[in-house]
Amino acid sequence: MTRQSRTSPAGSERSLHQAYDTALLDLDGVVYAGGEAIAHAVESLAAARAGGMHLAYVTNNALRTADSVAEHLSELGIPTEAGEVITSAQAVARLISEQVPTGSKVLVIGGEGLRVALRERGLVPVESADEDGLAAVVQGYGGPDLPWGRFAEASYAVNRGVPWYASNTDLTIPGARGIGPGNGAAVEVVRIATGAEPQVAGKPLPPMHRETVLRTGAKRPLVVGDRLDTDIEGAFNGEVDSLLVLTGIADAEQLLRAEPRHRPTYVDRDLRGLLTGQPQVAAAADGFGCGGWTAAAPAGVLELRGGGDPLDGLRALCAAAWTQAGDGACGLDAGKALARLGL
Structure with missing residues (x-):
């Protein structure tokens, strides 16, 4: 059965943590929600790591730095190094750095994760559309308190012809109180004001998959996610297998209605699915x-x-x-x- 014609979830006699060398784990809705660990996540990941599986955390959320994500995971009881975290901020920073000269100024609409990632690529984050020599605008999730004026700042620059980039276009993001608007909703604000289209780096698009492979060196990766339109489609685009867990965005009805690019290889309740066959x-x-x-x-x-x-x-x-x-x-x-x- 080809990936394009998948008509059934796959089976696996071996437990998934033994069949694959690296789990590429989404965070929001998979490992935690609203900052708190999802049930069974901590012990399941510990068992998978003890069984020889490498764990990498791949998130479209560009708000936090890899260091802060690793610290948070460690506090939850999941020992993590910053090098095990891959963010859409890192992916979009690499994408920009390949298209503008080193030292270029980039207008940032988002959080500290974007600023740190840009500096790592030799770019200079700035706050105003009026900066001389502005080379790019980058937009990423900035948290629920991001001022409305930041979207206007992006719009001013994009309307002047400055190239526009987005870390990701997830319309929603899960939290402790429920589902809230994600960076994709904020991108729509700037799109409406400008009529422009950004270059997007995050899942499910190739720049994020490339960033993940470059940073992890995975040979037999398994994408683990809760969203059909980012995690599962990203695995489809990268031609790797995937596990959908039902702890976040996607529900059973959406799964049944999935078109081929949104059909996971495996489906399970939560991260305990890593430790079993299918x-x-x-x-x-x-x-x-x-x-x-x-x-x-x-x-x-x-x-x-x-x-x-x-x-x-x-x-x-x-x-x-x-x-x-x-x-x-x-x-x-x-x-x-x-x-x-x-x-």
Whole structure:
């Protein structure tokens, strides 16, 4: 089965932390939410590392520096070095540095993570669109208190023809109180004011994947994420395998409706999925079976029979939905089937 024609989650007889050499882990919605560790994350990552898997933390959030992210993870009980953290700020700084001369001034709309990453690439972060010799504008998540005037500053420069870059375009970001607007929402503000389009570095685009490979040296990486449109699509674009965990943005219904580039290799509840094999989904005359469940798609409705682990039922439903959809997105009614699973 080619990556482009995936019609079912894959199985793995080996535990994932043994089958892959490096886990490329998203942070928000996977390892923590609102700054607090997600259930089972700390002990699962410790066990994966003890079993020989290298852990790297790959985040589209450009607000914090790699040092501060590593410190935060260590405080949560996940010992981490700054070199194990890859951010979209680092990816976009490399992208800019390849297109403008060393020492160029870059207008920063975002947090300290962007400023540090730019300095590492020999660029000079500035705060005003009126700086002489301004070479670029870069926009990244600046936290919920980023002043509205910063978007105006970016717009002034972009409307004068200064090249515009964005660390990422995630429309939302998970937090302790729920889902809030992400950097993509802020990028839309500047796009509306200028009619321009930024160059984007973060997941799911190639600059982020390239930055990750350069910094980790991974040979058999497994992308682990909670978002179909960034983590899973980024793995698809990089032609590497992926594990979707259901602790963040994506839910079961979105998974069933996923088009090919948003279909993960594996799906599990949380990071405990790194420590186990993955059950095989098998085609049968009356549908697709996984564990004690069988799923089929007759008459425009996804149906589910049997019982057992709800995740096995979801895997079987994915096979039925994705097979029916082919290269598109499944539009079948899955309400009753998901209600049976409590998902």
